Amino acid sequence: MSTISETSRGLVAERLAEDLRDEILSGRLLPGARLGEVALAERFAVSRGPVRAALNLLNESGIVTIVPNSGARVRELSRADARALYEVRAALEAEAAMLAAARASGETAAQFGALLDQHATEVAAHPEGAYLQGAGDRDFHLVIAGMAGNELLQRYLARDLYPQLSLLRVKHRNVTGRGVKALHEHKRIAEAVAGGDAEVAGLLMRRHIRNSWTALEAQLSEKAGDGE
Amino acid sequence: MSTISETSRGLVAERLAEDLRDEILSGRLLPGARLGEVALAERFAVSRGPVRAALNLLNESGIVTIVPNSGARVRELSRADARALYEVRAALEAEAAMLAAARASGETAAQFGALLDQHATEVAAHPEGAYLQGAGDRDFHLVIAGMAGNELLQRYLARDLYPQLSLLRVKHRNVTGRGVKALHEHKRIAEAVAGGDAEVAGLLMRRHIRNSWTALEAQLSEKAGDGE
DNA sequence: GTCTCGCTAATTGTTGACAATTTTATCCTC
DNA sequence: GAGGATAAAATTGTCAACAATTAGCGAGAC
Numbered sequence: 437m438s439t440i441s442e443t444s445r446g447l448v449a450e451r452l453a454e455d456l457r458d459e460i461l462s463g464r465l466l467p468g469a470r471l472g473e474v475a476l477a478e479r480f481a482v483s484r485g486p487v488r489a490a491l492n493l494l495n496e497s498g499i500v501t502i503v504p505n506s507g508a509r510v511r512e513l514s515r516a517d518a519r520a521l522y523e524v525r526a527a528l529e530a531e532a533a534m535l536a537a538a539r540a541s542g543e544t545a546a547q548f549g550a551l552l553d554q555h556a557t558e559v560a561a562h563p564e565g566a567y568l569q570g571a572g573d574r575d576f577h578l579v580i581a582g583m584a585g586n587e588l589l590q591r592y593l594a595r596d597l598y599p600q601l602s603l604l605r606v607k608h609r610n611v612t613g614r615g616v617k618a619l620h621e622h623k624r625i626a627e628a629v630a631g632g633d634a635e636v637a638g639l640l641m642r643r644h645i646r647n648s649w650t651a652l653e654a655q656l657s658e659k660a661g662d663g664e
Numbered sequence: 665m666s667t668i669s670e671t672s673r674g675l676v677a678e679r680l681a682e683d684l685r686d687e688i689l690s691g692r693l694l695p696g697a698r699l700g701e702v703a704l705a706e707r708f709a710v711s712r713g714p715v716r717a718a719l720n721l722l723n724e725s726g727i728v729t730i731v732p733n734s735g736a737r738v739r740e741l742s743r744a745d746a747r748a749l750y751e752v753r754a755a756l757e758a759e760a761a762m763l764a765a766a767r768a769s770g771e772t773a774a775q776f777g778a779l780l781d782q783h784a785t786e787v788a789a790h791p792e793g794a795y796l797q798g799a800g801d802r803d804f805h806l807v808i809a810g811m812a813g814n815e816l817l818q819r820y821l822a823r824d825l826y827p828q829l830s831l832l833r834v835k836h837r838n839v840t841g842r843g844v845k846a847l848h849e850h851k852r853i854a855e856a857v858a859g860g861d862a863e864v865a866g867l868l869m870r871r872h873i874r875n876s877w878t879a880l881e882a883q884l885s886e887k888a889g890d891g892e
Numbered sequence: 893g894t895c896t897c898g899c900t901a902a903t904t905g906t907t908g909a910c911a912a913t914t915t916t917a918t919c920c921t922c
Numbered sequence: 923g924a925g926g927a928t929a930a931a932a933t934t935g936t937c938a939a940c941a942a943t944t945a946g947c948g949a950g951a952c
Contacts, residue, residue, distance in 0.1 A: 447732055448906075467937090473934070483907045485713075489720065495896050496724045498816075504675055505934060520816040527759035527817075531751060588726075588748040589755075594822070675934075701904070711937045716904090733904060733943050 451487035467625040471508040533641035536583035537634040550628035677717035699736040750877040761869035764811035765862040776854035
């Protein structure tokens, strides 16, 4: 149907991966959907080579599974996968918060202030909890990941874990209204980071992630036993 | 020169990646060495397709860098990269130790006992510190990573971080004699894990990784200012 | 003598065809 | 009618050739 996005520079495989990631995370391609190479190739009007490369990229980032000699599918995350995801996320984001606190400068508090003020207006506009799945929540965590000054850590979070988290939320459109609570937790974390208190920042971040997991797990249980 | 390894089943790309990884981590291919696709293709008597796939795999695991339209090289880890590596490792291994402690069963202590006894004999045979770069140290951490019961965490450690750590040690053949100290730290960690004390296990593991980093950093400084 | 421009050579990116494996459908047997 | 073996279709894995981009080199001008 649609041809390739717009920018014609750069590698074809990366543009393909980008487009496919968008389609998956926007819910147009549901978990379990087959990703046949020939179908994708003629849909994007390219050869199978770049398609293969793009699928490998998405496989590495965890939103596509590839079974040799069988094909690629949009990944279906089990509850065990989700738990593992949040365990790793807790460890990495707590570390990021600690590192960010250790490297905090005088401008840090102001940066957080502007960001959180904007988020507050978003939450006020949609008080039932659009914050958590909107750009706001993701922004906050991305900012801290960037402030950690650790290339590898940032890549793991932004490039691997967050897409999988988004994929996890594709099936559960409306996250329960944790927006206002999450925003409050963010403020406390921001205080600790800006204040240079690494230990508290790490602790609060870890608790924040665990709260998020608890809320999500409750939703997963609510939807009854598609357990696997 | 050498043809492909031995087992002829499985994907060609994965065998190539395996062979290349061995050559890199054994020091036959030094950091910065070019990995031309045509050269590799005719060396392993395969086409460029699987070679490309293998290079992408190694790129994702962090021991090869790929510059678009320029080519692949064995990755050169800067000191900043090394620091980032150990920061992420500390976070993930501390989490692994905590999870392993939480899931410890009655047999756990016995498993550690056998493993550490064998390591003790290795250290006794090479008291100047072969332990750290030998299979012993790696084994211990891999066992804990496996005991955590977290597929994702185990993959990050075994498939991404450890190869990079090995690559880091290619240039510094003889790690200073931290063998006996490391073994002692391992024993204390094993105790905490087997005893189900997650908090202490995580703390000891984090300290253990930091000690390892301190020793390595001292070596890096010793080799003078090849800074970057 | 140094800098810039243009060209040549080499390497990567992409393409389409061939081979091997898996999946599916059909037919036969029990 | 159900189960299993066989064969056909579809899909992935691999190959070799073409196109595009990049890096290196040399000539020429200032």
